[in-house]
Amino acid sequence: MSSCSHNCGSCERTCSTQSGRNxxxxxxxxKFSSIKHVIGVMSGKGGVGxxxxxxxxxxxxxRLGYKVGILDADITGPSIPKAFGIKQKAVNDQAxxxxxxESKNGMKIMSINVLLENEEDPVIWRGPVITGVVKQFWTDxxxxxxxxxxxxxxxxxxxxxxxxxxxxxLDGVVVVTSPQGLVSMIVKKACGMAEKMNIPVIGIIENMxxxxxxxxxxxxxxxxxxxxxxxxxxxxxxxxxxxxLDADIxxxxxxGRIEGMACNYLEDAAKVIENLKIEHTNVQI
Numbered sequence: 001m002s003s004c005s006h007n008c009g010s011c012e013r014t015c016s017t018q019s020g021r022n023x024x025x026x027x028x029x030x031k032f033s034s035i036k037h038v039i040g041v042m043s044g045k046g047g048v049g050x051x052x053x054x055x056x057x058x059x060x061x062x063r064l065g066y067k068v069g070i071l072d073a074d075i076t077g078p079s080i081p082k083a084f085g086i087k088q089k090a091v092n093d094q095a096x097x098x099x100x101x102e103s104k105n106g107m108k109i110m111s112i113n114v115l116l117e118n119e120e121d122p123v124i125w126r127g128p129v130i131t132g133v134v135k136q137f138w139t140d141x142x143x144x145x146x147x148x149x150x151x152x153x154x155x156x157x158x159x160x161x162x163x164x165x166x167x168x169x170l171d172g173v174v175v176v177t178s179p180q181g182l183v184s185m186i187v188k189k190a191c192g193m194a195e196k197m198n199i200p201v202i203g204i205i206e207n208m209x210x211x212x213x214x215x216x217x218x219x220x221x222x223x224x225x226x227x228x229x230x231x232x233x234x235x236x237x238x239x240x241x242x243x244x245l246d247a248d249i250x251x252x253x254x255x256g257r258i259e260g261m262a263c264n265y266l267e268d269a270a271k272v273i274e275n276l277k278i279e280h281t282n283v284q285i
Contacts, residue, residue, distance in 0.1 A: 025166040027135050030097050033143040035069075039150050039202070039273060040164060040173040042194075044186030046155040049207035050176045051079045052249060053266065054152040055258045057174070060270035062107060062259075066147035069100065071137050072111035073164055074154040075130045076123050081113045085256020090114040096142040105259045108146065110137045131163040138168050148273070157193045165197040171276065172200035174240065174269070178208045179223040184231050191235055202276065203240035204232055205269060211245045219244070240269035 029035060041054040054070060062068045072080040084103040090110065092098050100110040112133065113119045123130070143149065151168065154160050164170070173194050177187045187204070194201050206228045210219040222245070232239045243249075243265045252258050 026169055027139050027167040030139060030142055032096050033141075033145070035143055035146045035149045037148045037171050037273075037276070038168060039148060040153055040168075040170045040199070041150060041176060042153045042161060042173050042190055043155050043176045044157075044188075044190040045183060046077070048155075048176050048178045048183065049243070050155065051083065051152050052253060052258075053174070053176045053205055053207060053243070054150050055080060055083045055253070056249075056261065056266045057270055057273070058107060058148070058150045059259055059261065060266055061148050061150075061273065062105065064270060064274060066274075067106075067145060069108035069110070069143055069146045069149045071134075071141075071149055071151045072109065072113075073134045073137070073151050073160055075112050075125070075133055075160065077154065078111045078113045079253075080109055080152055081111050081119070082256060083253040083258040084109060086114065088114070093142060098136075098141045100141055100143065103259060107259070108143060110141050127159040131159050134160055134163055135167050157189055161193065162197075165194070165199055170199050172202040174202050174273075175204045175237070177204060177206055177228075179206060179221070179226045179228070184227075187231075188235065191237065201235075201237050203238035203269070203272060204228070204235075205240045205266065206242045208245050209242035238272070240272055241266050 039057075041050055041057065043050040051074065058068050058070050070080050072078050081101070084107060086101050086103060086109060088101050090098055090101055098110070100108040101114050102108055112123055151164055151170070153164055175187055175190055177183050191201055206226060208223070209226055209228075210221050212219055226242070228239055228242065246263060249261065249263065252261050
């Protein structure tokens with residue numbers, strides 16, 4: 001693997017993972033930063049636990065020994081800082097750029113909530129302003145050196161998702177869903193968008209897949225039997241994992257202690273991401 005810094009927007013060459021993409025809109029990474037891999041996490045609709053999955057994937061990758069950060073692109077519904085118990089605010093360094101905040105275990109995080117005076121203040125901005133902020137989180141934030149940056153995207157296929165797909169050199173996306181049939185239909189839209197934008201879909205994670213009885217351990221399909229495997233096969237997408245409704249995950253997020261999770265629901269998904277055959281050989285564009 002070469003030392004591609006994913007700063008493709010500022011030069012005449014690009015890593016081969018971007019082959020087939022329209023590179024006219026790729027934004028330059030902060031010039032003092034180097035990021036080896038950028039993974040997007042998206043969903044077709046809200047309420048499926050996308051931010052929880054993003055946080056858990058990032059924690060798993062950090063436990064594997066990598067330097068990891070999270071770019072919270074869900075500007076109007078940011079929840080990443082709370083999951084990591086972050087109260088401090090980001091500061092601007094005149095020379096380096098905006099300094100992301102760090103969690104207890106050193107996870108680098110950039111979110112609109114670390115810029116607001118009051119984290120409960122609503123963000124009442126129109127689309128162009130929101131997308132501009134997301135791009136600034138890539139271009140103006142001093143990420144330093146990271147192995148993996150996870151981008152927590154807002155639900156749906158709107159302005160911000162389009163901006164992330166066009167402006168940030170993603171190596172691929174993980175799609176989060178839940179067992180309901182309606183959600184599966186919407187997931188197809190999200191996967192279709194990634195395909196049209198030439199962004200690889202790494203795989204799909206089903207959240208709220210089941211509930212485990214605390215007494216007997218039986219798995220109960222509260223939304224009915226999952227057809228995830230058949231659904232993923234139809235779309236030619238890998239299944240990265242299934243997560244149950246787990247009160248411990250919700251409690252840890254509420255308490256800002258997601259880094260203390262003991263569950264390993266996404267351990268296999270993290271290993272898939274770790275073993276992605278991403279080549280960073282420079283090619284002329």
